[in-house]
Amino acid sequence: MSESNDCLFCKIIAGEVPSSKVYEDDAVYAFNDINPKAKVHVLVVPKQHYANVAEFAAADPAGLAHLIEVAQRIADDAYHGAYRLVFNTGLDAGQTVFHVHAHVMTGEKLDE
């Protein structure tokens, strides 16, 4: 389950769909959201394909912790470490891409 043929974010990770890269290492890829909801809106995804955060947490808890560390570093650089971290999970919660992704929203004071 390392890659899903029809998955947009697997294609972005593979470089088959262009993206604006923010950070990359062996395990995660981070890129700017195409439709930002905050001054800085970055998506952080594991390179391994999991449908949602619960699947990811169950299969690779250390990988999830690493992804959150990366989110923290992005926010440290963009806005003194303050950020909103969102994992939409399921269609009715607004998940549209079924490759787990953390929305990191930062770069400004956010509405409550």
Ligand code: 5GP
């Ligand atoms: P979801 O609604 O699944 O939680 O989040 C999917 C996010 O992916 C949305 O915020 C949407 O703007 C973003 N997105 C969708 N297609 C693309 C794309 O092709 N490139 C980038 N950079 N972001 C995308």
Ligand code: ZN
């Ligand atoms: Zn995928």
